[in-house]
Amino acid sequence: MAKKKEDEKKKEEEGCWEKGSCKDPDLFGPLFRMPNKGQFKFSLWYFLITLFVLLLINSLFVPAPESLVGFSDFKKKIEQGEIVKVQMGENFYYGFTESTGERGRGGTVYRTVPINDPTFIQLMDAKGVSYMKISEKGNAFINFLLTWVVPFFFFFFIWRLMFQRMGNMGSNVLALGRNRAAIVAEGTTGVSFNDVAGCDEAKEELMEVVDFLKNPGKYTRIGGKIPKGVLLVGPPGTGKTLLAKAVAGEAGVPFFRISGSDFVEMFVGVGAARVRDLFRQAREKAPCIIFIDELDAIGKSRVNVLGGNEEREQTLNQLLVEMDGFDSRTGVIILAATNRPEILDPALLRAGRFDRQILVDRPDLAGREAILRIHAKGVKLAPDVDLHKVARDTPGFVGSDLANLVNEAALLAVRNGRSEVTQADFSEAIEKVIAGLQKKNRLISPDQKRIVAYHEAGHALVAAFTEGADPVRKITIVPRGIGALGYTLQIPTEDKFLMTEKELYSRIDTLLGGRAAEELVFGTVSTGAANDLVKVSDIAKRMVTEYGMSPKFRNVALNQRQPALLGPTAEAPQMYRDYSDATQSYIDETIASIVNERYAQVKKLLEEKRPLLEKLASRLLESETIEEHEFAQLIKESA
Ligand code: ADP
Ligand code: MG
Ligand code: ZN
Secondary structure (H helix, E strand, C coil), X not given: CHHHHHHHHXXXXXCHHHCCCCCXXXXXXXXXXXXXXXXXXXXXXXXXXXXXXXXXXXXXXXXXCEEXXXXXXXXXXXXXXXXXXXXXXXXXXXXXXXXXXCCCCCCCEEEECCCCCCHHHHHHHHHCCXXXXXXXXXXXXXXXXXXXXXXHHHHHHHHHHHHHHHHHHCCCHHHHHHHXXXXXXXXXXXXXXXXXXXXXHHHHHHHHHHHHHHCHHHHHHHCCCCCCEEEXXXXXXXXXXXXXXXXXXXXXXXXXXXXXXXXXXXXXXXXXXXXXXXXXXXXXHCCEEEEEECCHHHHCCCCCCCCHHHHHHHHHHHHHHHHHHCCHHHCEEEEXXXXXXXXXXXXXXXXXXXXXXXXXXXXXXXXXXXXXXXXXXXXXXXXXXXXXXXXXXCCCCCHHHHHHHHHHHHHHHHHCCCCCECHHHHHHHHXXXXXXXXHCCCCCCHHHHHHHHHHHHHHHHHHHXXXXXXXXXXXECCCECCCECCEEEECCCCCCXXXXXHHHHHHHHHHHHHXXXXXXXXXXXXXXXXXXXXXXXXXXXXXXXXXXXCCCCCXXXXXXXXXXXXXXXXXXXXXXXXXXXXXXXXXXXXXXXXXXXXXHHHHHHHHHCHHHHHHHHHHHHHHCEEEHHHHHHHHHHHC
16 A cells, blocks of 8 residues: 555656646645645735734734823823723733723723832822732733744744745755646647637648657758747637647647746746746757746736745746747747737747747637537537538637537537437527627627728728729738727738838728728717727828928928937937927828828728628628638629
């Protein structure tokens, strides 16, 4: 029996990372073991519990509000008859008023440091105050307990916790076995690219990564460089974690998976040590993949009770150092995922780090159908089930929502005593899931969707009929990230190092097309164009001030410049202008008139092409995405 246990222990210390069965070593003792891995939060619990106990003891033994008064005041209060009873202790005298009971529950107890005053007793006698000598021994004992023993235990506990954590991290070879456990590693994940759908572009890019891991020689022989770090960016539930697993599964290499929040520890230095150790192990097992899920947990400061920022910074620095310190030819590739790229530390995105970003978007209609098919594989479907229709009814759903949906439908079927899932089950499940998502504010309403469809159709249409505009590659109303409800993708046919005046105007026109379409169709405008307008104003301003394209200041640069002599330490980075206030108002007016003029032009164009606009919008509402060739087809048909 004991032997068996020992064997198991040994196994844990040796190579169990391959099986991914490792658990974090027991830091708290069995009594306090939590089922999940939220150790950090848990140590906070200790703090709170101890605090609570201290407060409890305090409230039990220390009398209610005491007010410390000077001895002369104390006497005065006796003279005035306010204090009617006095307890005389060694260190303090306590004076009680009528309203305060024994040792003062309710009301105030006056406390004073006694002065040797022979008339004091006479005064009390004269006032008829009852007085008694008390021993403060009991109280002193509790005081002792509170001031020495309890804090001692409290700090001892923290110290022990810290010591054990540190011990884990040390360079001690024996300790590494335990440390290794902090990294969840899965040899092969059993997930393949076939298990992921609806994000084909991301899949394609990741296949390249897989190919590198499979035949590194192919790339290194030519001297090609594979990016060290690949960052998966996309909304929650779109399958980033799943994709990373698929990469490891397809490549058949060890896969070290760790969540960013695992690095963020209470004690400074621990996270950094974990990073160091993670990379050390990875180098030993190369080729392999390190996957850091929820990178934003390290990449951004978070508010912690004890030194959170310092710890995070150290961890982040260590990560940067490790990423810089190794060569991608070693065969270690770092994948990371985040749904908030905008809060990441810019240092992470610099060259040689996570310099390749892969967007994992919300799936469109076809994507949703494909995802549904994957998840419906294990479910018995009735013949009447039409997954295409289900996909149509679930705009805005991401992969995890769809997985959830299939599961809900199956549960409903079981509840209704059926052995197959019917279309009705799906319909009911959709309603249920939508209600849940609407509560979380994750879906846009059909009205809003209509606005977005016309807006994007407007951009695309103007681009198609404006000379010099970049061709439209894709229009979609699948919400993307935060803020953008849809987008029209234009890719220039060639690299542009300079732009003609005409091209600048065409860009302004295209950008204004969204809002103009909204106004034309709905008679009002929305906030959805805010981003477009920022770009429009920027272009117009540059045309007037930098490119010398205004009528009055044709070929004149009206630049603002930063004062040359003042360094970055200058308090207010004031801009200096080379021109007068009158010119400034001319600039403002010219920008406005350029934009107004173009807007009128664009609106006229859209009015002329109204039937095509309607067609594009309804096509978008139907399938959410219009690809390049289909767009070209629609334009050609209308001509
Ligand atoms: P993320 O990491 O982007 O938040 P996950 O990868 O954790 O999303 O997805 C959660 C679950 O949702 C997956 O385990 C899978 O069952 C399902 N899922 C998400 N996206 C997809 C997808 N594109 N294809 C198939 N299943 C998906
Ligand atoms: Mg995830
Ligand atoms: Zn727009």
